[in-house]
């Protein structure tokens with residue numbers, strides 16, 4: 001159900017004007033879904049996030065894209081400078097800044113989700129945790145703590161590509177972490193995080209053609225939107241053992 005015409009009076013918290021057409025999410029009480037894309041560098045996350053937002057909009061859903069790190073904020077600028085190797089930051093400090101960069105978006109994210117907008121997020125806490133926990137002397141438990149309580153994704157799409165396919169998509173850039181050795185460690189850590197069955201992880205074969213990957217992602221996302229719409233938004237890792 002993408003489009004629903006309606007002449008509904010005073011439903012839920014807001015009065016709804018007669019005579020207009022309502023798209024999914026316009027009706028009070030129906031929230032949007034939080035959909036996250038994760039995966040190794042060059043797996044196609046940004047490409048697929050963009051395609052998904054476009055496709056959902058075409059199908060009558062309200063959807064917006066979001067990315068982390070969000071480099072435009074003050075915290076985001078510190079992160080950008082660190083990633084571009086223009087500045088150095090102590091490892092715990094940069095980890096907490098990445099987390100803070102997510103937390104500063106939470107009020108906006110919650111408001112949008114509440115108003116029925118589905119958010120498609122390019123990288124989230126899983127990237128933050130996977131990357132820092134691969135550094136020496138960091139344990140996974142510590143790395144997760146700063147992100148405990150963030151809005152819990154309704155769906156996490158893990159884009160999986162084999163290293164040869166990733167290599168064919170162009171070399172690494174010059175940013176921090178962009179080396180084969182580090183990326184392989186990160187990948188292993190992602191698979192550990194995927195063992196958490198309280199989260200709705202779906203592994204996507206992202207080595208396939210862009211259109212095929214997109215179709216898989218779109219179908220799973222539409223289902224997640226339907227499943228999430230009348231469920232409360234959860235909190236990430238709150239019930240962590």
Ligand SMILES: Nc1ncnc2c1ncn2[C@@H]1O[C@H](COP(=O)(O)OP(=O)(O)OP(=O)(O)O)[C@@H](O)[C@H]1O
Pocket residue numbers: 039040041042043044045046047048169170206207208209210211213
């Ligand atoms: N399924 C695909 N088949 C072939 N090429 C692809 C596919 N998906 C993406 N690409 C290409 O691979 C490159 C990397 O894609 P993209 O930037 O979306 O990856 P990413 O996961 O966002 O990378 P990063 O982690 O570096 O941000 C781009 O040039 C893109 O056009």
Ligand SMILES: [Mg+2]
Pocket residue numbers: 045046047122
């Ligand atoms: Mg990207």
